[in-house]
Amino acid sequence: MESRVQFLSSAQNAYLKMLKSLQSKKGRRDNGLFLVEGSRLVQEVCAPWQMDALVMTEMYYELNEDWKKLVQAYPQAKVLVVPEELFKSIADTQHPQGILAAVRMKEFGLEVLVEKENPFLILLEDLQDPGNGGTILRTADAAGADGILCSKGTVDFYSPKTVRASMGSIFHLPVVQADDFEQAMTWLQSRGVRILAAHLQGSKPHFEADFTGGCGIMIGNEGNGLSDKAADAADERVRIPQPGRAESLNASVAAGILIYEALRQRTGGNEKC
Amino acid sequence: MESRVQFLSSAQNAYLKMLKSLQSKKGRRDNGLFLVEGSRLVQEVCAPWQMDALVMTEMYYELNEDWKKLVQAYPQAKVLVVPEELFKSIADTQHPQGILAAVRMKEFGLEVLVEKENPFLILLEDLQDPGNGGTILRTADAAGADGILCSKGTVDFYSPKTVRASMGSIFHLPVVQADDFEQAMTWLQSRGVRILAAHLQGSKPHFEADFTGGCGIMIGNEGNGLSDKAADAADERVRIPQPGRAESLNASVAAGILIYEALRQRTGGNEKC
Numbered sequence: 001m002e003s004r005v006q007f008l009s010s011a012q013n014a015y016l017k018m019l020k021s022l023q024s025k026k027g028r029r030d031n032g033l034f035l036v037e038g039s040r041l042v043q044e045v046c047a048p049w050q051m052d053a054l055v056m057t058e059m060y061y062e063l064n065e066d067w068k069k070l071v072q073a074y075p076q077a078k079v080l081v082v083p084e085e086l087f088k089s090i091a092d093t094q095h096p097q098g099i100l101a102a103v104r105m106k107e108f109g110l111e112v113l114v115e116k117e118n119p120f121l122i123l124l125e126d127l128q129d130p131g132n133g134g135t136i137l138r139t140a141d142a143a144g145a146d147g148i149l150c151s152k153g154t155v156d157f158y159s160p161k162t163v164r165a166s167m168g169s170i171f172h173l174p175v176v177q178a179d180d181f182e183q184a185m186t187w188l189q190s191r192g193v194r195i196l197a198a199h200l201q202g203s204k205p206h207f208e209a210d211f212t213g214g215c216g217i218m219i220g221n222e223g224n225g226l227s228d229k230a231a232d233a234a235d236e237r238v239r240i241p242q243p244g245r246a247e248s249l250n251a252s253v254a255a256g257i258l259i260y261e262a263l264r265q266r267t268g269g270n271e272k273c
Numbered sequence: 274m275e276s277r278v279q280f281l282s283s284a285q286n287a288y289l290k291m292l293k294s295l296q297s298k299k300g301r302r303d304n305g306l307f308l309v310e311g312s313r314l315v316q317e318v319c320a321p322w323q324m325d326a327l328v329m330t331e332m333y334y335e336l337n338e339d340w341k342k343l344v345q346a347y348p349q350a351k352v353l354v355v356p357e358e359l360f361k362s363i364a365d366t367q368h369p370q371g372i373l374a375a376v377r378m379k380e381f382g383l384e385v386l387v388e389k390e391n392p393f394l395i396l397l398e399d400l401q402d403p404g405n406g407g408t409i410l411r412t413a414d415a416a417g418a419d420g421i422l423c424s425k426g427t428v429d430f431y432s433p434k435t436v437r438a439s440m441g442s443i444f445h446l447p448v449v450q451a452d453d454f455e456q457a458m459t460w461l462q463s464r465g466v467r468i469l470a471a472h473l474q475g476s477k478p479h480f481e482a483d484f485t486g487g488c489g490i491m492i493g494n495e496g497n498g499l500s501d502k503a504a505d506a507a508d509e510r511v512r513i514p515q516p517g518r519a520e521s522l523n524a525s526v527a528a529g530i531l532i533y534e535a536l537r538q539r540t541g542g543n544e545k546c
Binding site: 135138139140141142143144145165167168169172173205207240241242243244245246247248249250252253254255256257260261263264267 | 408411412413414415416417418438440441442445446478480513514515516517518519520521522523525526527528529530533534536537540
C-alpha cells in the first residue's frame with residue numbers, strides 16, 4: 001500500500017494545479033472531479049462514487065491511520081502527500097484538516113428519479129446558497145427521499161461548501177440538473193409525480209395538502225421565491241402558515257418542514273393521529 | 274431633524290470606540306448595547322426596543338432617505354455620519370451596506386414566557402452556531418411561538434451574526450437566558466409547560482407526541498445533542514424519524530420540523546387530517 005504513496009512538493013505539478021482548479025465550477029466541469037474535504041467527509045465517499053486522488057499533508061500522513069482504509073477501498077486512487085502550504089492552496093476551507101479527496105462527478109438522467117414506485121422528490125428552482133443546497137440534500141437524505149431535481153440556475157451541488165453542508169448526503173441520493181426545468185417538471189408529472197410548490201400565496205396550509213403517492217416538493221430562490229412559470233406548472237401551491245410576525249422562513253427550514261410533513265403522511269402518521 | 278446629525282471623523286472618538294467594542298460579547302455586556310446592521314434590519318427595530326445611535330456612511334447619508342423615518346421614530350437616538358473606513362471598522366459584516374444601529378439590550382425574566390395561557394416555547398441547550406440561533410428564532414417567530422429559553426452556554430443572541438440570521442425576529446419575541454437551565458425547566462413545568470426533547474433515542478416519532486397545551490420544544494448542541502441531565506428532566510423524548518441514510522439533521526432544520534408539527538397540532542391540523 002505504501003508503495004502507492006507519492007510525495008509531491010512542487011506547486012508546478014500539473015495534477016496539483018488541476019486540483020486547485022476544482023474550487024471553481026469551470027475547473028470541476030473541465031476535469032469531471034470535485035473536492036471532498038475533511039477527515040469525516042472523505043470517509044463518507046462510497047460506491048459507486050470513484051476517488052481519483054486522496055491528498056494529505058505530511059503531518060496528516062504521519063499522525064493518522066484512517067486514510068489507509070481508503071487507500072485499500074479505492075485501488076485506482078492516487079495517494080498524494082504534500083507540504084502544508086501546498087495543501088492549503090488546494091483546499092477550500094480556511095483551516096483544512098489535512099486530508100481531502102478528488103472524487104469523480106456523476107451525471108444523472110431524469111429516469112433515476114422515477115425508478116421507485118411513488119417517488120418522493122425535491123425540486124429546487126434557482127436556490128442560491130451553497131449551505132442551503134447542502135442542508136436540503138441532507139434533510140432529503142434523512143427522510144429517505146429518492147432524489148433532487150434542480151434548475152440550471154441552482155447552486156452547484158459539487159461546490160465544496162455544498163458538499164460540506166450535505167455532510168456526505170451528496171453520495172447517497174441523486175441530484176439531477178435539468179436543462180429545461182419546466183420540461184422536466186412536465187416529464188415527472190407524466191410519470192405520476194404530483195408537484196407541490198411552496199408558495200406564500202398557496203391555496204391551503206401545507207398540512208392540508210396530500211403528499212402521499214408520487215410527490216415532488218418544490219422550493220424556490222431564497223430572495224424571490226418561485227418564478228410564476230414554475231409555480232403555475234405545479235399541481236398545487238401550498239403555504240406554510242406563518243401566524244407570527246416573521247415574514248418568511250429560511251429556505252432550508254421551509255424545505256425541512258415540507259419534507260417532514262410528507263414523511264409523516266407517507267409513513268401513516270396521518271392515519272394514526 | 275437635520276440638526277441632530279453629527280459628522281464624526283476621528284477614530285479616537287470615545288463613542289465610536291465604544292461602538293467598535295460591540296462586536297464582542299464583553300463589549301455588549303459592558304455597554305448594554307448591540308449592533309443591528311443593514312438597511313433592511315435597522316427598519317425592523319421597533320418599540321419597546323430603544324435605539325441609542327443610528328450610524329451611517331457619508332455616502333449612505335447623501336443617497337438615501339429611509340433613515341429619516343428612523344430619526345423621527347427614535348428622538349433620543351444619536352445620528353452619526355462617519356467616513357466609510359471608520360464605518361467598516363465598526364460593522365461586523367465584510368461588505369456593510371452603510372447603515373447600522375446601536376440598540377439597547379433587554380433582559381427578560383422567566384415570567385415573560387408564561388404570560389399567555391398554554392405557552393408555545395423553544396428551549397435551547399448549548400446551541401453553538403450563531404446562524405442556527407438566529408434561524409431558530411426566525412422560525413419560532415413565524416410560527417407564532419411565545420419565546421425562547423436558552424442555557425448559559427448557548428450562542429449569544431445579541432451577536433451580530435445571530436441578529437442578522439434572525440431577520441429582525443430578535444425584536445419580536447423574548448429570548449430568556451437561564452443561569453440554571455434545569456431549574457428554569459422545572460419552573461416552567463410547574464407552570465404547566467410540558468417539555469418535549471428532540472433526541473435520537475426518543476421513545477416515539479415526533480408526530481405521535483402531543484404538542485398541544487403548554488409546550489416547550491427542546492433542542493441541544495449541534496455536535497453533542499442534549500446533555501443527559503436536560504434530556505432526563507424533559508417530560509418526553511421525541512425522535513425525528515430518519516429512515517434514510519443521513520445520520521442527523523441540521524439543528525435549525527430539526528427545530529423547524531418540531532415547531533411546525535406543534536403548530537399543525539395546535540391549529541387543529543390534527544383533527545382535520
